[in-house]
Amino acid sequence: MTMIERIPAAVALALRQVVLRHPRGLDCQVWRRVVKRPAAGVTGVMEQLMGGLPTLGGMGVLSAEEEPSNEYQPLGAGRLLFCDTAPPMSMMNDRGTGTLAAETVDAQVEALASPGEPEHYTPTKGDLVLLLPGLDVVAAFTVEAVITPTVIAPMVRRLTLQRRDNLMHLEPFQS
Secondary structure, eight states: OOHHHHHHHHHHHHHHHHHHHOTTOEEEEEEEEEEOOOOTTSSSSOOOEETTEEOBTTBOOOSGGGOSSEEEEEEEEEEEEEOOSSOOOOEEOTTSSSEEOOSEEEEEEEESSOTTSTTOOOOOTTOEEEEEEETTEEEEEEEEEEEOSOOSSSOOOEEEEEEOOOOTTSGGGOO
16 A cells, blocks of 8 residues: 555544444444346246346346346444534425425445454445434435545545435335
């Protein structure tokens, strides 16, 4: 690691400690969407393969978002710290009679497991973040983007989260 690469690595390490120890940090769980489609050859038709998965009508699938059949699997527990010191500005509705909630919010999410442990994970775009403030309340967010406030590799990661509604239609959350 060169001298210039040590700076963002030290910032990322310090940021991890801040997120894990900050009094405003909240417990969370991170879930990742995975493909449920069977392996090639199960349908009895000669499928073309791309990246180890059968194609959809000869067209390659780029991400789990494009899959018709997927499920969420837990990655592990973590801590979430919202980055904004003030709440985001609210938008007015079309008639100007009320405000609408902000669409997205920036946050830092760190796994409770230390880097190098098998339980450690790094949240990515498309992951589901379940905020657990207490008293069996769950607020769900989807990671919409991964941005960075630094321009030197390895980048410090900040997540843009969008609020999700009821998750009862998804496989692991049905009860």
